[in-house]
Amino acid sequence: QKEVEQNSGPLSVPEGAIASLNCTYSDRGSQSFFWYRQYSGKSPELIMSIYSNGDKEDGRFTAQLNKASQYVSLLIRDSQPSDSATYLCAVRSGGSYIPTFGRGTSLIVHP
Amino acid sequence: DGGITQSPKYLFRKEGQNVTLSCEQNLNHDAMYWYRQDPGQGLRLIYYSQIVNDFQKGDIAEGYSVSREKKESFPLTVTSAQKNPTAFYLCASSRGGGAHSYEQYFGPGTRLTVT
Numbered sequence: 001q002k003e004v005e006q007n008s009g010p011l012s013v014p015e016g017a018i019a020s021l022n023c024t025y026s027d028r029g030s031q032s033f034f035w036y037r038q039y040s041g042k043s044p045e046l047i048m049s050i051y052s053n054g055d056k057e058d059g060r061f062t063a064q065l066n067k068a069s070q071y072v073s074l075l076i077r078d079s080q081p082s083d084s085a086t087y088l089c090a091v092r093s094g095g096s097y098i099p100t101f102g103r104g105t106s107l108i109v110h111p
Numbered sequence: 112d113g114g115i116t117q118s119p120k121y122l123f124r125k126e127g128q129n130v131t132l133s134c135e136q137n138l139n140h141d142a143m144y145w146y147r148q149d150p151g152q153g154l155r156l157i158y159y160s161q162i163v164n165d166f167q168k169g170d171i172a173e174g175y176s177v178s179r180e181k182k183e184s185f186p187l188t189v190t191s192a193q194k195n196p197t198a199f200y201l202c203a204s205s206r207g208g209g210a211h212s213y214e215q216y217f218g219p220g221t222r223l224t225v226t
Contacts, residue, residue, distance in 0.1 A: 042219070
């Protein structure tokens with residue numbers, strides 16, 4: 001059973017701070033890693049994908065992948081109240097094109 | 112604008128009735144998926160299709176059926192055999208190959224309530 005684990009939160013950070021969201025996965029053969037943002041009542045929106053070890057930056061978002069330790073994280077710099085949402089981690093194993101989703105971490109950015 | 116559309120946004124049905132949820136994409140994606148999301152739960156895969164006229168069961172296919180007669184369309188029927196059909200239904204698509212081929216893009220969802 002491939003598992004993707006996320007702390008459900010809520011993670012509460014002040015406006016302007018760095019929010020750090022973490023995700024661990026069980027399958028060492030995992031090859032693709034995705035972060036989605038889901039606002040309450042809305043559908044998930046892809047914000048980052050990462051495929052190799054290290055950091056990948058896109059604007060205020062940085063995805064970090066460590067395959068040896070089997071974790072992937074998402075950093076949100078200069079957090080804004082509009083970043084308040086649930087963040088879903090998804091992991092795709094080699095040999096499958098369907099990712100496994102975690103249950104998500106709720107992020108609250110307070111003014 | 113390219114994207115995925117789902118209709119209707121809200122759907123109310125009486126128990127015992129079949130209902131069909133629409134999903135259309137104009138992204139020219141080969142693969143399409145149906146997920147179900149319940150409060151506090153992750154996404155659960157119902158059915159998926161890699162190419163036209165072919166589809167496979169996901170983790171929770173019982174009580175559901177699909178068809179893939181056109182590349183753009185992947186409708187989901189929730190049958191009366193589905194014991195707990197009230198949920199948020201999400202359709203997604205992804206490319207069949209090439210770079211970023213596994214990135215899934217979601218439609219806006221259909222919220223189904225069965226009473």
